[in-house]
Amino acid sequence: NSRLYHEEKRRAAELASLSQMTLALSALSDPATLFPRMVERIKSLFQVEVLGFLIYDPESRILAGQLPFHGLPDQFVELYQTAIPPGSPAARILEEQDVIFSDNAAEDERWEQLGLGRLAKAASLRDAVLMPLTSGGRMLGYLQASNRKNEAGQALSHDELRLLTIIANQAALIVENAHLRAHGAKRNQRVEMLRQVSELTSSSTSLDDVLARSLEAFAQLVQADMAILLLNDQQRSRLAVHQASIFSQNGALGAVDFSVPLNDPQYLMTVTARRHSLLVSSHIEKEISLPFYQSMVAELQCESLMVAPLMMQDQGMGELWVGSLRAGEFSNGDLQVLSMVANQLASIVD
Numbered sequence: 001n002s003r004l005y006h007e008e009k010r011r012a013a014e015l016a017s018l019s020q021m022t023l024a025l026s027a028l029s030d031p032a033t034l035f036p037r038m039v040e041r042i043k044s045l046f047q048v049e050v051l052g053f054l055i056y057d058p059e060s061r062i063l064a065g066q067l068p069f070h071g072l073p074d075q076f077v078e079l080y081q082t083a084i085p086p087g088s089p090a091a092r093i094l095e096e097q098d099v100i101f102s103d104n105a106a107e108d109e110r111w112e113q114l115g116l117g118r119l120a121k122a123a124s125l126r127d128a129v130l131m132p133l134t135s136g137g138r139m140l141g142y143l144q145a146s147n148r149k150n151e152a153g154q155a156l157s158h159d160e161l162r163l164l165t166i167i168a169n170q171a172a173l174i175v176e177n178a179h180l181r182a183h184g185a186k187r188n189q190r191v192e193m194l195r196q197v198s199e200l201t202s203s204s205t206s207l208d209d210v211l212a213r214s215l216e217a218f219a220q221l222v223q224a225d226m227a228i229l230l231l232n233d234q235q236r237s238r239l240a241v242h243q244a245s246i247f248s249q250n251g252a253l254g255a256v257d258f259s260v261p262l263n264d265p266q267y268l269m270t271v272t273a274r275r276h277s278l279l280v281s282s283h284i285e286k287e288i289s290l291p292f293y294q295s296m297v298a299e300l301q302c303e304s305l306m307v308a309p310l311m312m313q314d315q316g317m318g319e320l321w322v323g324s325l326r327a328g329e330f331s332n333g334d335l336q337v338l339s340m341v342a343n344q345l346a347s348i349v350d
Contacts, residue, residue: 034178035066042143042167043070046160049147050125052077053133055175056094056141059331060281061085063094063114063141071147072123080123081328082115083282089113094139099165100130105146129156131164133172140175143168210348211245215320218341222334224322225249226300228256231310231318231349232272237262239272239318258296266292271307272316278307279335282327296321304329308339310346317346 035053043051052069056062065072065080072080084090090113093100102108105125111117120128128146132139145164148156156164205213215227227247233240240259260267269290271278280287281304288297288305297305302323310317320342324330 034174036068038171038174039068039070042171045163045167046145046156047149048145048156049149050123050128051145052143053171053175054080054130054142054144055133056084056139057328057331059333060328062281062328063090064328076123078326080116080119081282082119084115090115097132097134097139099132100128100142102128102130127156129161129164131168133168133175135172135176138176140172140179143171207348208244211242211345212247214341214345215245215247218338219247219249219322221337222322222330223324224329225325226302226321226323228300228321228323229310229318229345230258230272230321232262232316233259239267239270242318256296256299258292258299260292264292266290270316271309271319275309275311275314275316277309277335277339278305279330279332280305281330284327301325303327306330306335306338308335308342310342310349312346312350317349320345 039052048071050069050071052072053066054063055066057064061084063082063084065077067074067077069077069080082090084094093110093114100108100110102111103126105111105120105128106117108117108120108128111120111128125146127148128144130142130144133141133143143164145156211229215229218224219227225248227245229242229245230239231242232238238259238261241256243257246256260270267273270292284297284303284305285294288294300323303326304324306322308320310319320338322330322334322338
């Protein structure tokens with residue numbers, strides 16, 4: 001009777017939690033609220049030390065831990081991410097959408113292939129389950145449960161895995177719903193921002209004000225920490241920072257004075273000369289090889305970077321830099337909008 005009572009009580013708690021998550025499907029859309037609520041409800045159902053979500057962004061191709069991650073410090077979660085290059089072993093693992101069981105995550109080959117091996121060691125992860133979050137055949141990430149609390153160190157039981165599967169399926173729907181709402185809202189913000197820039201470029205406002213206000217509007221849209229414009233200075237024969245339009249969050253960025261002569265071989269490798277946009281979401285110190293750019297990145301201390309050329313009649317007039325102090329902040333969609341803004345600014349600069 002005691003065992004039956006305990007089992008019924010456990011099942012009742014499961015049903016109550018699942019019911020609450022279903023309600024969250026229609027009530028929550030902001031990730032800042034979504035993940036804390038889901039983690040808080042799920043962790044009470046499992047005796048594990050570590051539990052949280054790893055969400056995959058197909059645009060930046062980054063699999064990243066989401067705050068809060070039960071059992072891991074926030075500072076660690078901000079680094080708990082890995083790039084998923086196309087055609088890599090990590091990409092194949094995500095495409096398979098399989099459950100990943102590990103007796104020792106720190107030594108598991110699949111964790112190494114995902115690029116999470118060293119992070120598993122740093123977090124002292126032992127037994128671990130990565131339950132895939134899928135919706136409509138698309139991979140959204142994983143629900144992770146690690147380090148079960150028991151003396152024998154046994155992995156999750158069959159019943160616990162069944163429950164974890166049910167929760168992962170519901171969580172996938174909630175995450176997908178939140179993404180759709182967020183993308184819709186962001187799309188509307190992009191349209192509004194482009195409208196504002198169009199109005200500025202057609203107004204009688206001075207060039208410096210137009211550039212400064214346009215950079216600020218776009219930086220706020222993508223939640224960037226800085227935006228910098230470099231223009232070709234034909235009189236001095238150099239590509240140089242336009243000081244009047246520099247934007248930095250909270251005014252933390254002082255005057256930056258970078259330039260490269262137009263006859264310098266490095267200039268031929270810039271975004272302005274090549275007329276090709278640049279997006280770096282992670283490992284920026286490895287992706288940026290041009291010394292001129294390396295010195296700028298080191299000074300700005302950015303971890304994510306977008307650069308779009310200002311072009312008029314197939315001639316490069318300059319380039320627009322947007323940076324973030326955090327890795328994985330920008331997507332291809334953000335870069336497309338940045339290119340539109342750069343084209344609008346090129347017309348008024350011309």
